[in-house]
Amino acid sequence: MTEQELELMLDRAAKRGAQEALKSIGLSDENAYHDMKEVRNLLDAWRATKQTVGQTIARVLTTALLTALAAGIWMNWGDK
Numbered sequence: 702m703t704e705q706e707l708e709l710m711l712d713r714a715a716k717r718g719a720q721e722a723l724k725s726i727g728l729s730d731e732n733a734y735h736d737m738k739e740v741r742n743l744l745d746a747w748r749a750t751k752q753t754v755g756q757t758i759a760r761v762l763t764t765a766l767l768t769a770l771a772a773g774i775w776m777n778w779g780d781k
Contacts, residue, residue, distance in 0.1 A: 723729045728736065 720729065723733065
């Protein structure tokens with residue numbers, strides 16, 4: 702068996718394996734492209750949401766800290 706024949710056989714086996722794997726998870730029909738595109742869109746939305754939630758929490762904590770500091774300073778100056 703030549704190297705070329707071996708490569709051809711391996712390519713065929715890899716393609717068959719990939720097709721079977723996609724078939725076993727339900728991604729072998731014409732809707733598979735759209736399904737994967739939708740999954741990617743959902744992942745992008747999830748990542749954006751996580752980032753926004755993180756930023757919002759940081760802003761709330763920063764605002765709470767600054768408000769507490771301002772209230773403390775105001776109460777301290779109010780006593781004098």
